[in-house]
Structure formats: C-alpha cells, structure tokens
Amino acid sequence: MLPAKFRLKDKKEFASVFRRGKVSSNDVLIMKYSPAGPDQLKIGFSAGSKLSKKSSERNKAKRWMREAVRLIIGRVKPGHKIIFSINSKFPYKQMDYTLVQEKIRDLLQEARLFK
Numbered sequence: 001m002l003p004a005k006f007r008l009k010d011k012k013e014f015a016s017v018f019r020r021g022k023v024s025s026n027d028v029l030i031m032k033y034s035p036a037g038p039d040q041l042k043i044g045f046s047a048g049s050k051l052s053k054k055s056s057e058r059n060k061a062k063r064w065m066r067e068a069v070r071l072i073i074g075r076v077k078p079g080h081k082i083i084f085s086i087n088s089k090f091p092y093k094q095m096d097y098t099l100v101q102e103k104i105r106d107l108l109q110e111a112r113l114f115k
Contacts, residue, residue: 002070008044008081017044017081024111028090028099029065031107033082041078043069050088061086061095068101075115076108 008014021032036042045065047058065084069076076082084104086095108114 002066006043008042017083024107026103028103030085030087033080036081039078042081044083046085048088051086052092057092064097064100068104077113
C-alpha cells in the first residue's frame with residue numbers, strides 16, 4: 001500500500017491537477033502533474049467507468065498502479081502532485097501488472113520526474 005503521506009485524496013486537489021496540470025500519456029496510461037511544495041509529493045490514481053463497467057476490474061487496475069508506484073516512490077522527484085489514469089481506449093483484457101509498471105516508468109522518465 002502506498003504510504004498515507006504520498007496519497008492525493010482531496011477532491012479539490014484532484015480537480016486542480018486535472019484543470020491546471022501538464023499531461024503526458026502513452027497507449028495505456030495518462031499522467032497529469034502540477035507543481036506542489038518543494039518537498040511535497042502527492043500521487044493519485046483514477047480508473048473511469050469507460051475502462052470497464054465492473055468495479056472489480058477498475059479497482060484491480062488502480063491496485064496495479066499503486067503497487068508499481070510504491071516500488072519506485074523513492075526515485076520520483078518531490079515537488080509535484082501527480083495523477084495516473086488508465087486510458088479507456090486500451091482494452092482491459094490486454095492489461096497486466098508488468099505492462100502498467102513499465103508504462104508508469106516511461107511516463108515519469110518522459111516528464112523528467114524520475115531520478
């Protein structure tokens with residue numbers, strides 16, 4: 001589980017990152033990020049109902065994202081609020097944990113948020 005100090009949970013913070021944040025995406029994930037306090041790092045996860053009508057499948061995708069981020073959280077540069085979202089155009093049946101993990105690293109490196 002992602003430690004509580006790294007979780008982005010407040011609805012207003014989510015909305016501000018969605019509105020004002022920069023976007024980086026690939027075929028599986030969409031990452032939105034915006035600046036935060038100098039030593040602050042907050043990360044949120046989203047999987048919309050367009051991905052799957054089954055909540056169990058959306059929750060599984062969010063668990064995969066949280067676990068992938070938990071393993072690399074020490075290498076992510078602080079000072080940002082980040083939201084990872086599943087691209088609803090990518091078929092859920094082709095998704096697995098290793099693919100999500102690889103794509104999260106790619107997005108962080110592309111945005112230069114990875115040490």
